[in-house]
Amino acid sequence: MTHEERPISETPESSRRRAEIAEGVAAVRARVAAACAAAGRDESEITLIAVTKTFPASDVRLLAGLGLTEVGENRDQEARPKAAECADLPLTWHFVGRLQTNKARAVAGYSDVIHSVDRSRLVSALSEAAVRADRTPRCLVQVSLDEEEQEGGRGGAVPDDVPRLADEIAAAGGLELGGVMAVAPLGADPLPxxxxxxxxxxxxxxxxxxxxxxxxxxxxxxxxxxxxxxxxLRVGTALLGGRRAIVR
Known part of the structure; x- marks a missing residue:
């Protein structure tokens, strides 16, 4: 279904939500186009990931109807049922949050791209889970760009550890090395x-x-x-609005 088509059962509330999301998608795509033009890059080089944490599966369906089928989540307990509910859609699921080793088996079962691989134990756990599930998720090394990583922070390997972790991912069964991921430090100019x-x-x-x-x-x-x-790009608020407290 394209964004011009409206389901017969659409309610006024769902119609409003579809319009809100369409506006957000258009605005973000315009920003991407302008940024690519300024950087001398082609828009086809950019993959836009809609981070749908705290938003319901119905929003994922609306995004898919607008042609945005790369979906990001950062908590397994929310991502897993949402992926199952949207299993009929041609989506690529990205796990973008900090990942506990004991969640590796679950996340490897539905994620196509895992952005937050930052330690050897996690590589081993993901490899074992992926082989067991007969899947090959693409894994990114998360790099910490904070000068001093705080306890309970967002995770990430220090830059000197990136080559070793990358080698481990590339050599691990069931995994494919995709590249790197990082979050800019809070409160600082992201450009450096x-x-x-x-x-x-x-x-x-x-x-x-x-x-x-x-x-x-x-x-x-x-x-x-x-x-x-x-x-x-991992974009949530600009596409979907302010975070909601709970998903129903």
């Missing part, structure tokens, strides 16, 4: 951080030329990410 990530990604491609994904940029800093070579 994304510039560092670009250099780390370039070094990684020296040994793993097919690991071309650079996952960087969210609602507030997607322009800077595109300027620094990001290939994948």
């Amino acid at each position: 951080a994304f510039t560092r990530l670009a250099a780390i990604a370039a070094d990684l491609r020296g040994n793993h030329p097919d690991a071309r994904i650079v996952s960087a940029g969210m609602s507030g800093d997607l322009e800077q990410a595109i300027a620094c070579g990001a290939t994948h």
Whole structure:
């Protein structure tokens, strides 16, 4: 179903929501187009991931109707049932949150791309789970761009550990090395951080030329990410509005 088509059973509330999401998608696509033009890049180089955390599966369906089929989630307990509910849609599921080792088996069962691989134990757990499930998720090394990673922070391997982790992913059964991911440090200009990530990604491609994904940029800093070579953007609020307290 295209965004011009309306289901017969659509309610006024669902019609309003569809219009809100369509407006958000159009605005983000316009920002991406402008940022690509400014950076001398082609829009086809950018994959837009809709981060739907706290939003219901009905919003995922509306996004798919607008042609946005790359979906990101950051909590397994929310992502797993949502992926099951939308199993009839041609979606690519991205796990973008910090991942506990004991959740590896569940996440490997439905995620196509896992953005947050930051330690050896997680590589081993994901490999075992992927082989058992007969799946081959693409894994990204999450890089910490914070000068000092705080306890309970967003995770990420220090830059010096990236080559080793990348080698481990590439050698692991059931996994495919896709590239790198990072979140810009809070409260700082994202441009220097994304510039560092670009250099780390370039070094990684020296040994793993097919690991071309650079996952960087969210609602507030997607322009800077595109300027620094990001290939994948993780956008939530700008597409869907403010976070909701609970999914029903």
